[in-house]
Amino acid sequence: MRSGFASVLIAATYLACGDVPRTEEIAPATDGPGATAPIARLARVEGDVRHSRAPGGAWTDARAGLALHVGDGVQTMEGSSAVIVFLGGGRLAVQARTTVRVSPRPGANARRMEHLAGRLVARLDGDSGDDRRLEVAVPAGALVLERTAEQTEVEARVVVEHARTQIAMLQGDGRLERTRGSALAIESSRYVEIDDDGAVLERGVDGDPPPLEEPADEAVVATRGAVRFSWGAVAEADAYRLILRRDGEESFHYVDEAHAEIELPSGPVQWWVRALRGEEACPSSERRRLTVALDRRPPALRLLRPRPGLAVRGRAVRVAGQTEPGARVEVNGNPVDVAHDGTFWADQPVPTGLTNIVVRSRDPLGNQRVATRSVLRER
DSSP, X not given: OOOSOOOOOOOXXXXXXXXXXXXXXXXXXXXXXXXXXXXXXXXXXXXXXXXXXXXXXXXXXXXXXXXXXXXXXXXXOTTOEEEEEETTSOEEEEOXXXXXXXXXXXXXXXXXXXXXXXXXXXXXXXXXXXXXXXXXXXXXXXXXEEOOSSOOOEEEEEEEETTEEEEEEEESOEEEEESSSSOEEEOTTEEEEEETTOOEEEEEEOOOOOOEEEXXXXXXXXXXXXXXXXXXXXXXXXXXXXEEEETTEEEEEEEXXXXXXXXXXXXXXXXXXXXXXTTEEEEEOOOEEXXXXXXXXXXXEEEEESOTTEEEOSSXXXXXXXXXXXXXXXXXXXXXXXXXXXEEEEEEEOOSEEEEEEEEEEOXXXXXXXXXXXXXXXX
């Protein structure tokens, strides 16, 4: 369906550092003294990439050509990426904010990399040397990619984050050998999402997840009730499923467009979106959190002038008062300037006889309060 290494930024559990970005291609190996036989090398480094010689060891700058041994870790920081090539065959395109570690070789003609957090694309093809098997260890087990006479090229995208692992087969078939439970087959152009125990959370046809637009992550949304959600349209999507999680329960909202307005009470909400192609769902978008602040209270409004029952002889009467800062005020339908402290005034024309003056204050959410005064203009 697709091949190559897509560059997509996701959140991981490691903090980024701000060194000057750099791009390096493969260079001569720089093995340390006394090092055991290397398993792989850093074939390409772009930006701030770190290397650790052992679990718990110090992270140092990594450069192209660096030999990787069992136990070595590679960590890409914000806006960075790396390509790791196994000496016997297979390669990993490691995307930004991702951490991996070389695992012991599990058997003949195999290579294994432990995927701790972030996003990568693993590939095994006819140019991969003698090895016909590549393994990516994830919290729930190990993804196995194998070359066969019928399947000479196999490629998978693997994302590990937030106690979830998502595996999408971009080319060829793969299987997840779960630590708990039987192996899980994943066909080409399909994806599966599992928790850390190997339980299936989602599965469906692979495709681009919808890019979320609003509300922003961790936003506080003040509203009278309806919250607007929007995301980028996905090509070939027939519809979308908006999922909201509140108080441990999920609700599903099916819409045809890339937006929806949902009535919600006050409180925290987690939300994400899946594109639908017919009866099948594509991978989920990122997950965002927001806090709904329900506000249906009208703004305060105090009318200071005119006094009730005022009789005037002039053609206009002074209308003055105070409301909430940021509110909009109208006098008999005409907008009036409101000062930063909420005070306002205007000279309102009045015809001869009895006139009812209506003052309306609206807050940014549309809540409003009305005050009236009757004024008698004498001849």
